[in-house]
Amino acid sequence: MSSILSSAPRVVNLGLESFTESVTRNGGDALHLDWKPPGDADPALAWQLAGLMGDADDPQSAGARIDRANAVACERIIAARPLLVDVALRADNIWPEMKTGRLLLHAGAPVEWRDMCGPMRGAMTGAAMYEGWADTPQAATALLERGEIGFAQCHDFKAVGPMSGIISASMPLFVVRNATHGNLAYTNLNEGIGKCLRFGANSPDVLARLKWFEQVLAPTLKAATLAQCERDGNGVDLKSIQAQALLMGDEVHSRNAAATALYFMQMATALSRTAVPQAHVRESLEFLSRNSQFFLNLSMAACKAIMDAAHGIECSSVVTATARNGTTTAIRVSGLGNAWFEAPSAMPAGLYFPGFRAQDANPDLGDSAITETAGYGGLSIAASPALTLLVGGSVADANAYSRLMYEITTTKNPALSLPNLEFDGAPTGMDIRKIVDSGILPVVTTGIAHKEAGIGQIGAGIVRPPMACYVKAVKALAAKLGVSAG
Amino acid sequence: MSSILSSAPRVVNLGLESFTESVTRNGGDALHLDWKPPGDADPALAWQLAGLMGDADDPQSAGARIDRANAVACERIIAARPLLVDVALRADNIWPEMKTGRLLLHAGAPVEWRDMCGPMRGAMTGAAMYEGWADTPQAATALLERGEIGFAQCHDFKAVGPMSGIISASMPLFVVRNATHGNLAYTNLNEGIGKCLRFGANSPDVLARLKWFEQVLAPTLKAATLAQCERDGNGVDLKSIQAQALLMGDEVHSRNAAATALYFMQMATALSRTAVPQAHVRESLEFLSRNSQFFLNLSMAACKAIMDAAHGIECSSVVTATARNGTTTAIRVSGLGNAWFEAPSAMPAGLYFPGFRAQDANPDLGDSAITETAGYGGLSIAASPALTLLVGGSVADANAYSRLMYEITTTKNPALSLPNLEFDGAPTGMDIRKIVDSGILPVVTTGIAHKEAGIGQIGAGIVRPPMACYVKAVKALAAKLGVSAG
Numbered sequence: 004m005s006s007i008l009s010s011a012p013r014v015v016n017l018g019l020e021s022f023t024e025s026v027t028r029n030g031g032d033a034l035h036l037d038w039k040p041p042g043d044a045d046p047a048l049a050w051q052l053a054g055l056m057g058d059a060d061d062p063q064s065a066g067a068r069i070d071r072a073n074a075v076a077c078e079r080i081i082a083a084r085p086l087l088v089d090v091a092l093r094a095d096n097i098w099p100e101m102k103t104g105r106l107l108l109h110a111g112a113p114v115e116w117r118d119m120c121g122p123m124r125g126a127m128t129g130a131a132m133y134e135g136w137a138d139t140p141q142a143a144t145a146l147l148e149r150g151e152i153g154f155a156q157c158h159d160f161k162a163v164g165p166m167s168g169i170i171s172a173s174m175p176l177f178v179v180r181n182a183t184h185g186n187l188a189y190t191n192l193n194e195g196i197g198k199c200l201r202f203g204a205n206s207p208d209v210l211a212r213l214k215w216f217e218q219v220l221a222p223t224l225k226a227a228t229l230a231q232c233e234r235d236g237n238g239v240d241l242k243s244i245q246a247q248a249l250l251m252g253d254e255v256h257s258r259n260a261a262a263t264a265l266y267f268m269q270m271a272t273a274l275s276r277t278a279v280p281q282a283h284v285r286e287s288l289e290f291l292s293r294n295s296q297f298f299l300n301l302s303m304a305a306c307k308a309i310m311d312a313a314h315g316i317e318c319s320s321v322v323t324a325t326a327r328n329g330t331t332t333a334i335r336v337s338g339l340g341n342a343w344f345e346a347p348s349a350m351p352a353g354l355y356f357p358g359f360r361a362q363d364a365n366p367d368l369g370d371s372a373i374t375e376t377a378g379y380g381g382l383s384i385a386a387s388p389a390l391t392l393l394v395g396g397s398v399a400d401a402n403a404y405s406r407l408m409y410e411i412t413t414t415k416n417p418a419l420s421l422p423n424l425e426f427d428g429a430p431t432g433m434d435i436r437k438i439v440d441s442g443i444l445p446v447v448t449t450g451i452a453h454k455e456a457g458i459g460q461i462g463a464g465i466v467r468p469p470m471a472c473y474v475k476a477v478k479a480l481a482a483k484l485g486v487s488a489g
Numbered sequence: 490m491s492s493i494l495s496s497a498p499r500v501v502n503l504g505l506e507s508f509t510e511s512v513t514r515n516g517g518d519a520l521h522l523d524w525k526p527p528g529d530a531d532p533a534l535a536w537q538l539a540g541l542m543g544d545a546d547d548p549q550s551a552g553a554r555i556d557r558a559n560a561v562a563c564e565r566i567i568a569a570r571p572l573l574v575d576v577a578l579r580a581d582n583i584w585p586e587m588k589t590g591r592l593l594l595h596a597g598a599p600v601e602w603r604d605m606c607g608p609m610r611g612a613m614t615g616a617a618m619y620e621g622w623a624d625t626p627q628a629a630t631a632l633l634e635r636g637e638i639g640f641a642q643c644h645d646f647k648a649v650g651p652m653s654g655i656i657s658a659s660m661p662l663f664v665v666r667n668a669t670h671g672n673l674a675y676t677n678l679n680e681g682i683g684k685c686l687r688f689g690a691n692s693p694d695v696l697a698r699l700k701w702f703e704q705v706l707a708p709t710l711k712a713a714t715l716a717q718c719e720r721d722g723n724g725v726d727l728k729s730i731q732a733q734a735l736l737m738g739d740e741v742h743s744r745n746a747a748a749t750a751l752y753f754m755q756m757a758t759a760l761s762r763t764a765v766p767q768a769h770v771r772e773s774l775e776f777l778s779r780n781s782q783f784f785l786n787l788s789m790a791a792c793k794a795i796m797d798a799a800h801g802i803e804c805s806s807v808v809t810a811t812a813r814n815g816t817t818t819a820i821r822v823s824g825l826g827n828a829w830f831e832a833p834s835a836m837p838a839g840l841y842f843p844g845f846r847a848q849d850a851n852p853d854l855g856d857s858a859i860t861e862t863a864g865y866g867g868l869s870i871a872a873s874p875a876l877t878l879l880v881g882g883s884v885a886d887a888n889a890y891s892r893l894m895y896e897i898t899t900t901k902n903p904a905l906s907l908p909n910l911e912f913d914g915a916p917t918g919m920d921i922r923k924i925v926d927s928g929i930l931p932v933v934t935t936g937i938a939h940k941e942a943g944i945g946q947i948g949a950g951i952v953r954p955p956m957a958c959y960v961k962a963v964k965a966l967a968a969k970l971g972v973s974a975g
Binding site: 251260264275289292398425 | 737738751754757762775874875883885908912
């Protein structure tokens with residue numbers, strides 16, 4: 004280290020990092036401060052943010068109104084009790100509009116065919132063949148290009164789907180009920196890893212597995228779920244499984260090994276009280292026992308049921324959905340209706356399976372970031388040291404990430420303990436104001452899809468949603484509450 | 490804080506802690522150093538220890554011979570591969586001596602009826618009734634008092650049992666085979682918590698559950714185990730389950746929630762390939778799914794199979810068994826044959842279930858410390874933050890305990906990763922020399938039994954085996970190797 008009397012320059016640098024480099028290259032000591040002015044370096048936004056951040060002395064201030072609304076939103080998040088109550092054997096039993104027209108649901112905000120990423124196009128193509136609308140990928144693609152198949156967002160159908168998140172008429176769905184607030188949520192069945200429709204694969208074996216879901220797995224799990232409901236009057240308590248899994252090395256987004264095992268125990272036990280044919284029991288249990296991410300979709304639907312209950316609180320700045328269609332990342336905010344605040348998706352940073360590299364990756368994709376929105380996943384990554392083996396980084400990094408998330412959230416969820424933070428509650432209720440003010444983006448754990456359709460998952464990592472989503476939402480909230488830009 | 494110029498005394502104290510107190514009571518600053526001279530403060534022992542600790546320059550020195558032997562013992566521990574290969578429907582099918590006479594196996598080193606603790610007496614009484622040797626507890630106790638029932642240690646029958654560890658002729662046994670070294674190990678089936686024979690309960694419901702084990706649970710698990718063997722040629726890979734469970738919040742001694750779920754997944758899946766009656770499947774799965782400690786006995790038998798393979802290495806100072814009969818704690822050492830080195834059992838320190846307190850506790854009891862001997866349990870407590878909820882202390886304490894265990898072990902087991910120590914291998918191969926030299930006792934996680942028979946588990950905690958066990962073993966090793974006391 005250079006002494007305090009040395010003639011070499013000793014510099015603290017703010018702003019352009021290259022200036023730090025030029026000092027150190029010339030033998031100087033330079034510390035680069037990773038700091039930006041509040042409001043994403045936009046003075047008008049900084050004024051709006053100041054107006055939204057609250058004035059404790061004035062209960063009528065925008066800030067105080069937002070704080071009260073956020074407290075209500077978080078109470079609802081904490082009180083929500085998502086239960087798996089049924090398996091619908093076909094999506095069009097739930098949504099009649101799927102019977103009358105050709106409609107595919109997808110992850111994220113609305114996106115046109117021409118803007119869709121490779122995996123989503125591949126999944127749409129596969130779903131069209133699976134539904135019998137076309138016999139070949141070429142014919143299916145032609146239908147899609149001509150606009151003969153309608154698209155809609157899962158989120159607007161109270162549904163969520165991982166990766167491309169495609170849901171079509173014949174697909175079975177898990178039905179989740181929030182026992183506290185009465186709302187329902189839906190999701191499809193997890194296909195495992197490797198070649199799967201959700202990653203854009205659409206080969207015959209992928210479609211055959213979806214048919215087996217219809218004919219074997221879904222009826223089997225439906226019987227088990229109903230047997231469980233009959234036994235305890237509730238169904239499968241998904242939040243209880245999530246909370247236990249946080250003590251067992253899962254963050255219930257990118258790692259669900261314990262949650263899947265706990266779900267398996269309930270289902271296998273319930274199945275022994277049903278008349279499901281033994282061959283179906285065998286095939287179903289073998290499938291579940293080989294797929295440690297099976298619980299992911301259930302975790303997502305539980306989070307959707309939780310976060311929908313916290314949506315629509317007047318003035319609240321709590322994020323209630325984070326969704327990626329593979330092209331854009333979009334958020335919804337409790338007090339801002341159904342508007343999506345959207346920006347181009349970022350690239351995940353992580354570890355790749357052998358034979359793949361960063362250039363192969365698709366931008367961030369899927370509805371699964373609903374789990375972070377509810378306080379799990381990247382927000383609770385301290386719960387999952389084992390996940391660092393998959394996504395990279397150290398256990399100390401994981402603990403630091405979760406601690407950082409308290410800076411941008413409203414409260415701690417007392418029902419969700421993070422062992423490595425000495426059982427502190429999971430960071431809960433992301434506040435768009437705190438994100439923009441601090442410059443700290445949420446941490447999202449995620450699978451990485453190949454950018455070409457059909458190859459599947461090629462890695463796993465961490466992604467931070469784009470700051471522009473939160474900036475747009477803050478501006479919208481300021482406009483709505485009449486907070487001026489200075 | 491007192492300044493360096495203050496007139497109050499500033500003292501560093503060694504030895505009697507009460508002297509520290511008298512300094513601080515009189516306004517002085519005193520630091521009590523928790524230090525004892527090596528060799529447990531016994532100069533003769535210190536000389537022996539110095540002779541045993543090794544002289545790297547002399548490959549014929551006692552220390553170098555011990556080091557080489559310990560390396561072999563640890564290679565065997567690491568290479569061992571315990572598989573669950575069968576369930577024996579009756580213990581006397583394995584041990585014919587149980588057919589010809591009345592014999593009960595128990596945990597720990599040999600102990601006479603008059604010296605037995607309450608829970609072990611209660612369990613012996615219950616086993617005598619269960620076997621039909623007596624109709625009432627009074628009649629059973631009379632038989633036991635008159636010496637009409639023989640006792641032997643589980644360990645001498647290649648078996649281990651938790652708490653009182655009673656095994657009688659009609660009890661079913663898990664059969665574990667170490668695929669690497671060919672040796673077998675046995676254990677009984679876990680009864681759950683609360684009123685259990687192993688805690689000394691012997692009421693009709695306790696005995697009825699043991700009958701149900703014979704008639705339903707054991708045949709069901711036998712069929713599942715054999716179906717698993719048929720499928721993969723191996724059976725249930727217990728070490729693989731243990732290693733996964735260390736990533737999932739278990740230390741596979743006092744917490745087995747993940748391990749039990751992983752075992753359950755294999756058994757339920759295998760059962761779907763058998764002709765076991767559905768009623769038996771249902772009863773068995775319901776029992777397993779309610780008992781998160783079911784895997785404990787399997788973990789113990791896996792460890793017994795591992796450690797027996799490391800026993801009998803000439804000159805080795807590695808501990809190969811730690812066993813408590815509720816009166817004494819005893820260890821065996823690889824290079825010291827079948828001698829037990831024994832001292833009165835310590836009291837566990839931990840948390841009590843509501844309504845119980847430390848005065849109700851029995852001294853440390855059971856063969857389950859075989860798990861620590863193999864590197865799990867207290868040695869790997871860093872793997873189980875959730876266990877601190879049950880036994881007390883902080884997650885930081887748990888991490889520190891495991892780190893401390895590297896001081897008294899020979900190596901790290903690369904197959905057993907501890908996430909919170911950034912995936913370092915579990916401390917493996919406790920060395921009696923290092924324990925006595927450092928004064929650091931192994932950490933054992935343990936259930937706490939009520940001292941009266943029949944009440945059951947009243948808490949859980951941590952216990953350190955008595956130093957005298959290790960001192961006696963060091964003296965025996967010095968004598969055997971001709972290392973003099975100065």
